[in-house]
Amino acid sequence: MLNGVITRAIRRYFVGQEQEFAFIASPDLVPPVINEADIYVHIPFCKNMCPYCPYNRIKYDQEMVRPFLEALLTEIDCYSKIVGKIRVSSVYIGGGTPTNLLEELGVIIDRIKSKFDLQGDICIETNPNDINRNCVHKLRDYGINMVSLGVQSFDDRYLRYLGRNYRADSIQPAIDLLLSVGFKAINLDLMFALGDQSVVDLVSDLDKAIASGVNQITNYPLFTFPYPTIGEYRKLKRIQMPPLVRRREMYRTTYYHCIENGFQPVSVWGFKRGETSRYSSVTRNHYIGFGPGAGSHVPGLYYLNTFSVPEYIQKCSKGRIPAAMKMEFNEEMERYYWLYWRFYDTFIPRESSNVIFANDKKFKQLIFLLRAFKLCNEDRAGYRLNERGAYWLHLMQNQFSLNYINSIWTAAKKEPWPDKIRF
Ligand code: SF4
Structure with missing residues (x-):
């Protein structure tokens, strides 16, 4: 209060x-014409529904993949008809778990390349479970050059605690496969402040990440969104963060441990080594979001697509922009x-x-x-x-x-x- x-x-x-702080319904929104933007693509499917996850995701359903793909391609086409072949500085594919749609990713990227003047990096979020030789070669052949691997922890105790569906000993082989195809940047996501996790456990995870060969580490605290529904709350009840004093110590440890090992801070939670460009998902200024729940920020306006996957598919199938609400920015x-x-x-x-x-x-x-x-x-x-x-x-x-x-x-x-x- x-x-x-x-x-x-x-x-x-x-x-x-x-400035009014409210999103208002905008079912007939026509996006303004702009000259340049970044692109975000949201793939909502996940094979494993991690209980702490606040993102807009649904359980992977083979039956929905084709209609979803058609809808996404239609949305890209609709948007390009409005703005033309504008310059796109980067594409970021997030989710959900984008690699659940490995075959479809090539079609999506080709469509973006054909409709826009793409002049920058293509970044993607991946999951250790999906990484194999076929996957890494496909990602590289699609033109993806920056990859983030959602590891969260190298410790089986914490992987179980977070409800992740892979084992710690599968992580380094996945990283080695990513390293073998020469991506420009590989980021590794870790999580800290995991229940009774100690600073020693944290350093052990950091050391494994540092030794793994990746050039960026992002170590997020586990902050759970205060879900209102009973079902979500029950699932979250067993997941608790340690007290603020320990979280503070963990952040300080992460910061200085990364610096002592040759990494430099590039964001609050991110540390990079070497001259490679930084892998970043959230700091772009003007961007167009495609997919259910994707946000778009263009000059003077922020808008969100409908979060419902079936509604998203239906709206796109009518050749209409699936924006649900907007907020004008002064x-x-x-x-x-x-x-x-x-x-x-x-x-x-x-x-x-x-x-x-x-x-x-x-x-x-x-x-x-x-x-x-x-x-x-x-x-x-x-x-x-x-x-x-x-x-x-x-x-x-x-x-x-x-x-x-x-x-x-x-x-x-x-x-x-x-x-x-x-x-
Ligand atoms: S795989 Fe990622 S997006 Fe999917 S439920 Fe888990 S944390 Fe959320």
Whole structure:
């Protein structure tokens, strides 16, 4: 309650009174014409339904694959008819588990390449269970050059705890297969703050990840979205996070252990070694999302597709954009949305921020606070959050956004075409 009041006050202060914080129904949305964007593709199928997972996923169903593929291709076609063959800087394929649709991925990527002027990387999320020789060669032949492997832990105890459906001894062979085909970047996702997990267990996981040969490690804390339904809650009850003090120690350990082993921070949870570009899913500014539940952010507008897979298929089959709700962004919202993701990157570039926040007193106050609390280091390029800054700012960001995301996603999962979601 108090948290809600404080975050609303902060939101109002930075973004202004005029910005309405609500998604409203937009079943007939026509996306605006833009010149350039990134693309996100959401594949909702999973063979294993992990109980902690907040994403829009459904149990893999062979019968639904063909209609889903047709719908997705139609959505891509509809969108390209509106905007033309615009430049696309990158494609990110997430889910769900995209590699559950291994054969179909080639068709999807070919369609994107034929409809848009793709000039950047193609990134994909994968699961150790799906990685075999055939899979890695197919991904490479489709033109995918950045891969993230959702490992979560190298310890069978924690894999069981998280409800993952593979064993720890299958992980390094999967990584070796990915390494063997020469992807430009391989990210490995880990999770920490797993119930009674100790710092020693955490370091053991980090050491295995560091020794595995990948060039990026992303270590997320297990933060469970506060699901409202009894069924979800029951499944989550056995999954608890350790107290804040231990989580804080675990973050500090991750940060310095990665740095001591030649990795550099590239986001709050991400660490990269070498000169390879960073693998990143969430920090793109303007992007078009295809698939059920996918979000799109274009100048002045954020919108979400319907989360329901059957409704998504039906709407696309009529040749219509499956957007369910939208929120218009005023200029301040656009600026602070940009800044939100720079905080996530742990780096605010000086040149861009000088242009975006020219004469913005509130931005100057924020920088003053970062300096005063010694949360960042400064150089000619910009402001770099240090370990304390990265941790505390992200904790605040989570306070600020997880409840909102939770209320929006909960409503959108319950009702395919919500009228209005205030947050
Ligand atoms: S495989 Fe990934 S997307 Fe699917 S349920 Fe598990 S965590 Fe969620």
